[in-house]
């Protein structure tokens with residue numbers, strides 16, 4: 001209900017605003033409920049708040065996938081939903097004529113890419129970029145896609161080719177558990193966190209059947225082998241072998257039950273990822289036979305024992321640090337193999353076991369870790385310098401990292417050789433990129449710099465693609481507008497990788513100079529050399545040397561301490577040489593003894609080639625990757641973790657918001673805002689804003705609308721659109737009035753028109769224009785409300801007056817009716833009384849007459865003759881008549897007559913029968929001398945009259961007394977006498 005427009009109650013104002021906001025939201029959303037919105041670009045307006053609300057509503061309604069333009073947002077359900085990933089559903093999406101019309105799903109993206117490949121429209125190759133923070137579901141999504149392609153891209157041809165294809169698909173799928181066992185670990189954020197980035201190329205032949213795949217990995221977190229954060233774990237494979245090995249294998253690998261290893265923290269935590277048998281099975285399918293597998297596991301066990309070697313600090317710098325006796329392994333003598341030269345060797349068990357398992361001579365292994373060799377001079381003279389304890393630890397860790405990294409790369413190459421098809425057997429590919437999401441921790445170093453650098457690159461790629469998609473939509477709608485002014489993240493990329501000076505180049509230079517690097521020095525260098533960059537910041541309050549990079553997803557502070565060392569990733573050449581001496585078949589393969597081969601780990605001083613730092617290697621592989629991506633049609637899946645606890649049905653808005661920022665969706669929203677974030681269909685636009693036409697000036701021409709020129713297209717293909725055109729034109733004509741009304745006195749005229757475009761089917765407007773339209777609408781509604789209120793008040797007034805008149809009329813009518821009724825009743829009663837009265841009077845008269853007649857008759861009957869007959873009688877009567885006044889006078893004389901005498905005189909003169917005192921009463925005055933006051937005939941019976949007061953004015957005065965009516969018994973008598981007298 002509209003509020004009374006002139007009633008300014010702040011609370012009701014607030015409510016009204018809220019109501020209008022909801023109303024606008026409802027309009028912008030259309031008829032659809034928020035959770036039913038499949039595409040975030042349909043959320044209107046595209047703001048963070050609405051996007052969040054929409055995602056939350058969908059998540060709570062168990063709708064985990066939502067489109068966001070060319071991106072699919074995948075919310076992690078944190079609960080198994082088998083029916084959401086069933087082969088039947090895969091086939092349904094595959095068979096659908098328009099899969100994009102089905103509910104958003106990872107299969108829609110899968111099918112879309114597959115059809116694009118089939119359509120052979122350039123670029124034929126497709127890529128799917130799956131990003132998100134740790135635990136958001138990237139690996140799950142990539143696995144899902146691989147399963148999808150394994151189902152839909154299977155060969156329907158002959159049974160034989162079908163079998164081959166199935167075997168390849170199985171191998172591709174089997175690569176997952178192997179890579180996850182060696183490359184994933186349990187972290188604080190995800191129990192099965194991938195510690196590397198990967199790009200999987202699914203290769204398709206001309207018939208779009210999957211014939212093979214290739215895997216490329218990025219930035220394996222090899223430091224995890226030797227160093228794990230508390231509450232985190234090492235790579236899964238270490239736990240798998242410790243928990244899943246058979247008794248025999250335990251003996252072979254020197255892994256007694258319950259043994260404690262420094263590099264195996266939290267072994268008591270059991271995860272479903274600790275499935276040794278699955279890994280072994282998958283390795284077998286990939287062509288890694290059991291002896292090779294055993295060899296791998298033996299080497300891994302050797303690494304665990306290597307980690308148990310602890311050095312004691314040496315008091316004499318010239319003496320190497322000695323390994324401490326380890327007390328960690330229980331019942332050593334019980335399970336140690338007899339091949340260990342136990343009794344002869346003074347070395348601790350961990351050194352002996354490690355060297356045995358790694359196929360290295362014990363003393364050489366120990367010496368290499370303890371003593372640094374330096375070659376100097378032209379003759380390459382060798383100097384040996386015992387390392388301090390910390391360096392011994394570093395060298396030991398470095399040895400383990402070196403072995404593990406090589407082993408991982410080797411595994412990837414084995415997987416590739418197992419699943420990769422011959423180059424001539426495939427023509428197109430679909431790439432799946434599963435990369436780390438943007439990272440920002442309290443302590444960020446080179447790893448985060450590389451990851452965020454990659455994310456910046458991918459974001460730039462994404463933005464370019466998104467803008468292209470936006471631009472295409474504008475073109476379809478006939479809009480001539482471009483995002484030329486949009487600033488992308490090039491400035492940030494220039495800061496990180498630009499030429500000639502950038503953060504990367506400065507760090508690399510520090511490595512090349514091969515001088516002792518100081519963290520503070522590096523900070524100063526970066527700050528002075530890159531001072532002009534808008535994306536470089538510095539936290540002056542920070543005590544530790546650092547610099548801030550303002551990434552698209554937010555600012556990140558990187559510590560400069562250790563940055564150069566990490567970038568060098570130095571591998572002492574003695575370590576490589578040591579491993580080249582290994583007798584272990586696997587290590588021999590990983591570290592071949594080829595003097596001509598220059599390994600990457602060769603020290604910089606001995607090579608004229610530019611140093612291959614971590615950053616430069618990463619940059620090279622990133623460029624390669626982007627080249628591949630640029631040659632494909634990209635598709636994006638943004639995985640979002642609704643909460644950090646991994647709980648189902650829990651949506652923490654703040655956490656989701658930061659991820660939306662990190663995955664660039666917020667950026668997309670800002671890009672939308674730079675264009676026309678609000679799109680309304682012509683129909684809806686007219687329905688909502690047609691009332692604005694009331695604001696249009698009444699002059700026929702009216703002010704010319706600046707919007708009409710760029711406004712509606714000249715041609716309207718549909719008749720409905722044609723019908724809407726004049727209405728939209730009318731609305732557009734009101735815009736100058738609106739802008740004028742909204743302008744504050746200081747605004748310049750040209751600043752006012754807010755941008756707006758009419759496309760072929762939609763009206764494209766900006767936020768400011770929406771505000772203006774809504775303002776105008778509110779204004780018109782207010783006018784209407786006032787008008788309605790005035791009309792209503794007038795109407796109510798008239799109605800009330802009419803009702804009052806009608807009520808009076810009814811009251812009068814009822815009153816007169818009641819009066820009539822009452823009078824009728826009174827008339828009837830009066831008639832009855834009158835009749836009774838008349839009857840009574842007649843009767844009385846009759847009785848009186850009868851009595852009088854009786855008295856006379858009696859009187860005359862006592863006389864000897866009748867009046868008529870006897871003259872004596874007549875004379876007597878005449879005498880009486882003549883005398884009775886005298887008698888009365890006598891009776892009334894004041895003097896000398898007693899009361900009784902008076903009565904007697906009256907009786908005598910009136911000839912009243914003396915014997916019947918009950919019939920007449922004679923009243924004398926109280927003073928007996930006063931005479932007779934009245935003579936009354938006593939009534940025969942009593943008569944009562946009960947009269948209520950009449951509502952009628954004259955009802956109680958009826959009947960009309962007549963001057964002749966008899967009103968008392970005396971009168972009857974007197975009348976009688978008078979009559980007689982007459």
Ligand SMILES: Nc1ncnc2c1ncn2[C@@H]1O[C@H](COP(=O)(O)OP(=O)(O)OP(=O)(O)O)[C@@H](O)[C@H]1O
Pocket residue numbers: 076077078079080081132133134135136137138139140141190192193194195436437639
């Ligand atoms: N669609 C889904 N359905 C059910 N569970 C899921 C789904 N997606 C993810 N999960 C759950 O979330 C966990 C984390 O997912 P995943 O390992 O794919 O995250 P990630 O983004 O690859 O993390 P990281 O970057 O650390 O490797 C999975 O182990 C799984 O339990």
